[in-house]
Amino acid sequence: DTGVSQDPRHKITKRGQNVTFRCDPISEHNRLYWYRQTLGQGPEFLTYFQNEAQLEKSRLLSDRFSAERPKGSFSTLEIQRTEQGDSAMYLCASSLPSGGLAGDAVWFFGPGTRLTVL
Amino acid sequence: QKEVEQDPGPLSVPEGAIVSLNCTYSNSAFQYFMWYRQYSRKGPELLMYTYSSGNKEDGRFTAQVDKSSKYISLFIRDSQPSDSATYLCATYSGNTPLVFGKGTRLSVIA
Numbered sequence: 001d002t003g004v005s006q007d008p009r010h011k012i013t014k015r016g017q018n019v020t021f022r023c024d025p026i027s028e029h030n031r032l033y034w035y036r037q038t039l040g041q042g043p044e045f046l047t048y049f050q051n052e053a054q055l056e057k058s059r060l061l062s063d064r065f066s067a068e069r070p071k072g073s074f075s076t077l078e079i080q081r082t083e084q085g086d087s088a089m090y091l092c093a094s095s096l097p098s099g100g101l102a103g104d105a106v107w108f109f110g111p112g113t114r115l116t117v118l
Numbered sequence: 119q120k121e122v123e124q125d126p127g128p129l130s131v132p133e134g135a136i137v138s139l140n141c142t143y144s145n146s147a148f149q150y151f152m153w154y155r156q157y158s159r160k161g162p163e164l165l166m167y168t169y170s171s172g173n174k175e176d177g178r179f180t181a182q183v184d185k186s187s188k189y190i191s192l193f194i195r196d197s198q199p200s201d202s203a204t205y206l207c208a209t210y211s212g213n214t215p216l217v218f219g220k221g222t223r224l225s226v227i228a
Contacts, residue, residue: 006161033216048215114159
């Protein structure tokens, strides 16, 4: 499978617990993005990496959230002390910018990790 | 005002109908325009993308961008029940994260 993969697909946790999600981008893609999507809403940007560098973080990303992309390959998103408001679908996407050409528009999303906080 | 506005629907049409889905955006710096299709509890799937203004056609799907009015459209001809999904418009400038509309839920009734 050469698409973006995410693990786990579903996670149920109790409030206050820590959770970690993993994303494996398409292998040659150097940009990796995390988004969050709640029911009835479009995906909202959380953060993105170019290679191993985290270049931008949204105001949505509170200090309970941390993301890493060691060695510029897979990425992890950790949520500490989960709250019920964290329940959402967490989406990962990757792209390979090509210097301003139309190919920059090609972002591929993974299947998402659905988090339920009880 | 949100950067991308999209009527969430739901929109229900009979099989074979022409479907028109629309978005407006506010940032004139946006250069890339995409449509994603999302089935229930799945990740968004890239359907079509365009760069700058103009039309792009792919089978039964046509994407249009009018930068002068900041208007994005997706037309689906001969709609099928398998087209039933949520359609998300998205846009960005190339140096900013992708910004999505809320999505329009489409049902095509056989």
